[in-house]
Amino acid sequence: MAITKTICFANNKGGSGKSTTCANVGYALSTLGKKVLLIDGDMQMNLTLSFFDDETSLAFAKSDRNLYRGVVDQKDLTDFIVNTEYKGLDVIPSSTLMSSIEFDLFTKWQREFILKKGLDRIKASGKYDYILIDAPPTLGCWVMNIMCASDHLVIPVESSPWGLFGIANMFEFYEQIKQVAPNLNLLGIAITKANERKNYFKQTVDTLSSLENVRLFETIIRIDSTVEWSQDVSKPVMAYKKNSRAAKEYMELAKEIKKYVTR
Numbered sequence: 001m002a003i004t005k006t007i008c009f010a011n012n013k014g015g016s017g018k019s020t021t022c023a024n025v026g027y028a029l030s031t032l033g034k035k036v037l038l039i040d041g042d043m044q045m046n047l048t049l050s051f052f053d054d055e056t057s058l059a060f061a062k063s064d065r066n067l068y069r070g071v072v073d074q075k076d077l078t079d080f081i082v083n084t085e086y087k088g089l090d091v092i093p094s095s096t097l098m099s100s101i102e103f104d105l106f107t108k109w110q111r112e113f114i115l116k117k118g119l120d121r122i123k124a125s126g127k128y129d130y131i132l133i134d135a136p137p138t139l140g141c142w143v144m145n146i147m148c149a150s151d152h153l154v155i156p157v158e159s160s161p162w163g164l165f166g167i168a169n170m171f172e173f174y175e176q177i178k179q180v181a182p183n184l185n186l187l188g189i190a191i192t193k194a195n196e197r198k199n200y201f202k203q204t205v206d207t208l209s210s211l212e213n214v215r216l217f218e219t220i221i222r223i224d225s226t227v228e229w230s231q232d233v234s235k236p237v238m239a240y241k242k243n244s245r246a247a248k249e250y251m252e253l254a255k256e257i258k259k260y261v262t263r
């Protein structure tokens with residue numbers, strides 16, 4: 001029986017690589033023999049689309065088998081899990097209806113902890129080594145739910161001036177969450193979509209590595225069009241092109257995350 005570790009990927013800056021990192025790190029962990037549950041917390045359904053084609057993803061969104069229904073109805077989320085074609089890798093799909101989640105949560109009792117409660121039985125079952133949650137690019141009650149349900153937070157940051165600008169908000173939000181979820185641990189920052197030929201890249205690395213008490217993962221995820229091609233066919237990049245640079249980088253990041261997640 002595994003002790004399940006829950007890790008969320010969050011950053012209010014849009015397009016910072018949250019969904020891509022979550023999907024590919026999740027897949028990498030599953031190929032290392034770990035049992036992984038991926039939870040799509042975003043109305044854009046990008047994590048769901050990383051493993052299922054458009055038609056199947058939309059069918060989840062329209063059905064009762066998606067995270068939105070489970071959370072709004074405050075259900076145990078076990079029945080919302082679907083298998084992927086990959087061994088040891090399951091998903092709780094999202095729905096476009098997630099767009100109204102803030103409104104739906106507003107009147108609920110203990111509204112920051114609904115996702116956490118929904119995951120209690122799954123965690124207690126010991127079926128999964130890791131639960132990875134993909135957050136939307138917002139900082140409201142729903143992302144609070146995602147963080148309160150997690151043991152660890154990974155912040156993917158795009159190597160760009162605006163990528164750095166947003167991170168101060170993220171730290172402030174994290175400090176607020178710690179007041180209601182004191183065990184949440186900021187595992188680290190992952191630089192994504194990096195282009196080493198651009199001068200700004202060096203500045204991103206310098207700025208992020210100078211932050212006190214915040215780990216910057218050694219693995220840097222560089223920009224690679226293979227990632228987009230793999231998403232076009234709803235496959236993790238390692239399953240699409242095992243020997244690509246991106247496939248190797250996501251595997252390295254997964255190993256680093258695995259190494260640091262000790263509780």
Ligand SMILES: Nc1ncnc2c1ncn2[C@@H]1O[C@H](COP(=O)(O)OP(=O)(O)OP(=O)(O)O)[C@@H](O)[C@H]1O
Nearest residue numbers: 013014015016017018019020137193222223224227
């Ligand atoms: N390593 C990479 N190489 C090339 N393209 C990438 C890489 N990582 C992400 N992308 C692309 O960048 C875009 C944003 O990535 P992604 O959707 O993962 O970010 P996000 O933070 O989840 O976005 P959102 O805030 O909208 O949820 C996508 O089009 C994705 O294909």
Ligand SMILES: [Mg+2]
Nearest residue numbers: 018019042046
């Ligand atoms: Mg996303």
